[in-house]
Amino acid sequence: MAVKRTAPSPPTPRPNPNPNRRAPVSGADAASPSKRMLAFHFIRALARIHRSTPVPRRTRTIRRAAYSSMARAANPRRVWSRALLQQMRARRARTRRAAVLRRRVSAAPATPPGGARSITGEDQESTTLAALARTTAAAVPHRQAGEPARADALRRLVPGGNEMEYSNLLEETADYVRCLRAQVQLMQGLVDLFSGR
Amino acid sequence: MSSRRSRGGVSEEEINELISRLQTLLPSARRRGASQASTTKLLKETCSYIKSLHREVDDLSDRLSDLMASMDQNSPGAEIIRSLLR
Numbered sequence: 376m377a378v379k380r381t382a383p384s385p386p387t388p389r390p391n392p393n394p395n396r397r398a399p400v401s402g403a404d405a406a407s408p409s410k411r412m413l414a415f416h417f418i419r420a421l422a423r424i425h426r427s428t429p430v431p432r433r434t435r436t437i438r439r440a441a442y443s444s445m446a447r448a449a450n451p452r453r454v455w456s457r458a459l460l461q462q463m464r465a466r467r468a469r470t471r472r473a474a475v476l477r478r479r480v481s482a483a484p485a486t487p488p489g490g491a492r493s494i495t496g497e498d499q500e501s502t503t504l505a506a507l508a509r510t511t512a513a514a515v516p517h518r519q520a521g522e523p524a525r526a527d528a529l530r531r532l533v534p535g536g537n538e539m540e541y542s543n544l545l546e547e548t549a550d551y552v553r554c555l556r557a558q559v560q561l562m563q564g565l566v567d568l569f570s571g572r
Numbered sequence: 573m574s575s576r577r578s579r580g581g582v583s584e585e586e587i588n589e590l591i592s593r594l595q596t597l598l599p600s601a602r603r604r605g606a607s608q609a610s611t612t613k614l615l616k617e618t619c620s621y622i623k624s625l626h627r628e629v630d631d632l633s634d635r636l637s638d639l640m641a642s643m644d645q646n647s648p649g650a651e652i653i654r655s656l657l658r
Contacts, residue, residue: 433637548618
């Protein structure tokens with residue numbers, strides 16, 4: 376399959392080359408994520424989904440592709456992008472195990488045939504999410520005495536937030552919000568494009 | 573990772589700087605003239621902003637999935653999609 380190239384040779388192919396993450400004044404640190412890389416990863420994922428994902432599962436798969444391509448296009452030194460990719464990998468591993476178990480269970484005569492497909496699909500999604508919630512809830516909720524109580528809720532929303540120090544959490548949140556916004560803009564742009572506008 | 577337990581490594585000013593940078597990302601940054609919002613309010617707003625972005629991703633995924641399904645029919649939009657995803 377020919378990979379779609381968005382540009383022949385961009386001047387700075389790597390997003391965020393700035394090594395000084397702690398310096399609050401550096402301009403490059405506040406650079407928006409590379410929109411090219413975002414588009415590249417996401418559109419490639421969409422092509423794969425269109426080829427091989429059955430229609431009923433597409434919404435879920437597209438949503439997961441949005442978060443993975445966001446994490447892949449982001450600076451790999453960001454805690455949130457690494458945490459997100461780890462979560463995706465763990466979920467895929469669990470899904471594979473659950474799928475194997477499901478096949479064994481459905482082979483047994485006790486389970487009712489048919490109609491179990493979509494239900495077990497939802498079940499394994501919810502058990503995976505519940506398991507993920509359990510693992511993140513088990514991590515230390517409060518790192519520092521000086522941080523406000525609201526930081527707790529923020530830690531739950533930002534991937535890998537539980538393990539961060541407060542100042543780092545603020546930095547990571549800013550980057551996560553920027554990337555989320557860019558991803559939403561990309562998807563909105565694609566929707567507009569595909570709607571024939 | 574728990575090497576910096578006291579505030580010795582990160583000053584109060586740095587924290588405030590990070591919070592004000594976070595504030596510029598929020599949608600209310602354009603409307604609000606004064607930057608005097610309390611930390612709690614800002615964090616709360618950040619949380620709800622992130623949640624609304626998550627919801628938008630969900631909604632857009634749904635719409636993309638619908639549009640993908642309509643790709644196989646003949647329309648000008650379908651042509652564009654097909655050429656893009658080749």
